[in-house]
Amino acid sequence: MKIGITCYPTYGGSGVVATELGKALAKRGHEIHFISYAVPTRLGGFMDNIYYHEVEMNNYPLFEFPLYSIALASKMVEVTRFHELDILHAHYAIPHATSAFLAREILRSETHNAMSIRFVTTLHGTDITLTGLEPSFLPTMKFSIEKADGVTAVSKFLADKTNIQYKIDKHIEVIPNFVDIEKFKRKDDEQTNCFKKNFAPNNEKILIHISNFRALKRVQDVIKIYDEVRKKVDSKLILVGDGPDRSDCELLVRELEIADHVRFMGKQDALVELLSISDIFIMPSQSESFGLSALEAMSCGVPVISSSVGGLPELNLHRETGFISEIGDVERMAKYAVDLLSDPRRYEVMSKNARKRAEDFSEEKVVPMYEEFYERIVAS
Numbered sequence: 001m002k003i004g005i006t007c008y009p010t011y012g013g014s015g016v017v018a019t020e021l022g023k024a025l026a027k028r029g030h031e032i033h034f035i036s037y038a039v040p041t042r043l044g045g046f047m048d049n050i051y052y053h054e055v056e057m058n059n060y061p062l063f064e065f066p067l068y069s070i071a072l073a074s075k076m077v078e079v080t081r082f083h084e085l086d087i088l089h090a091h092y093a094i095p096h097a098t099s100a101f102l103a104r105e106i107l108r109s110e111t112h113n114a115m116s117i118r119f120v121t122t123l124h125g126t127d128i129t130l131t132g133l134e135p136s137f138l139p140t141m142k143f144s145i146e147k148a149d150g151v152t153a154v155s156k157f158l159a160d161k162t163n164i165q166y167k168i169d170k171h172i173e174v175i176p177n178f179v180d181i182e183k184f185k186r187k188d189d190e191q192t193n194c195f196k197k198n199f200a201p202n203n204e205k206i207l208i209h210i211s212n213f214r215a216l217k218r219v220q221d222v223i224k225i226y227d228e229v230r231k232k233v234d235s236k237l238i239l240v241g242d243g244p245d246r247s248d249c250e251l252l253v254r255e256l257e258i259a260d261h262v263r264f265m266g267k268q269d270a271l272v273e274l275l276s277i278s279d280i281f282i283m284p285s286q287s288e289s290f291g292l293s294a295l296e297a298m299s300c301g302v303p304v305i306s307s308s309v310g311g312l313p314e315l316n317l318h319r320e321t322g323f324i325s326e327i328g329d330v331e332r333m334a335k336y337a338v339d340l341l342s343d344p345r346r347y348e349v350m351s352k353n354a355r356k357r358a359e360d361f362s363e364e365k366v367v368p369m370y371e372e373f374y375e376r377i378v379a380s
């Protein structure tokens with residue numbers, strides 16, 4: 001098939017999923033056209049079957065605000081025409097689904113043919129649970145989702161939430177996030193051992209958190225959990241990523257006088273190496289429709305201590321692959337971590353369970369779900 005994929009290229013899990021999906025589909029022989037304002041960061045170097053089309057923006061002085069949604073729709077029209085795409089896939093509904101709707105209608109009006117391009121959208125999370133609910137977006141979001149030829153959501157939680165919150169009665173297919181289990185697996189090479197020696201010279205346990213440091217990630221909770229854990233277990237904390245809450249977190253670490261034990265890594269590519277030296281992944285989010293970084297941690301055999309929100313219980317199985325707690329229950333999450341780190345036999349079992357659970361979300365299992373979905377939509 002010839003598939004146009006639009007996503008946020010530089011930031012967040014939805015862009016990662018869209019890019020990894022495009023790469024996996026290209027490997028399986030599909031022709032993939034990324035349409036966005038920048039090259040998706042996870043795209044890497046040249047790959048056969050992958051094309052990139054940049055959305056150009058004109059700075060006309062009258063336009064106080066950039067008209068990206070319109071420029072994107074026009075680019076979608078152009079790429080579909082030139083490359084005879086079968087389907088457009090808009091990841092993260094705002095504004096991509098709206099642009100895709102516009103593109104489809106333009107192409108339909110040209111061909112006067114109901115068989116023209118189809119568009120599908122994948123709902124990832126904050127497009128539905130947060131931003132999409134703002135009055136300035138809500139009616140347009142509801143309309144764009146309703147008019148899509150097909151909709152997927154990354155968890156059952158998100159599919160149900162969409163129908164309820166937007167008062168939509170549409171079948172939303174659940175296709176979860178996926179992970180490359182060959183890439184995300186525990187490494188034990190020289191570089192990784194060097195990382196371990198550097199972070200934990202006395203073989204301390206390592207807690208890790210990876211996110212974009214937005215308020216809903218509750219990174220301060222991670223620090224407070226660690227502060228409790230370190231009183232009982234010799235340990236270190238690695239914080240990977242960057243974002244609005246980072247400065248407050250740096251401040252908190254200093255107030256708690258634990259700066260020597262906490263590493264703020266900023267944005268990193270060496271996720272597999274960092275996860276390979278870690279013992280527990282902490283995800284205490286306020287809202288999380290799936291939790292891609294928890295899945296990547298589990299794939300490296302790292303048990304997860306998470307909150308119970310959104311789609312997290314669909315991934316992290318309580319007392320099997322990790323632990324689940326109420327949002328903000330720092331004390332309980334810290335206790336789970338201390339108990340687990342103090343029981344090597346239980347840890348071993350949980351680590352194996354985490355890896356096994358991640359295998360249920362492997363690229364090989366999930367990507368065919370998208371292929372089957374596209375085929376159904378194109379044939380409809």
Ligand code: GMT
Pocket residue numbers: 011012013014015017092124125126127154177212214216287288289290291292293
């Ligand atoms: O979590 C973020 O802040 C990034 C966000 C995004 O839209 O890029 O991630 C969302 O999509 C991911 C991929 O489907 C999911 O794994 C995340 O759970 C989801 N984030 C939230 O729901 C907060």
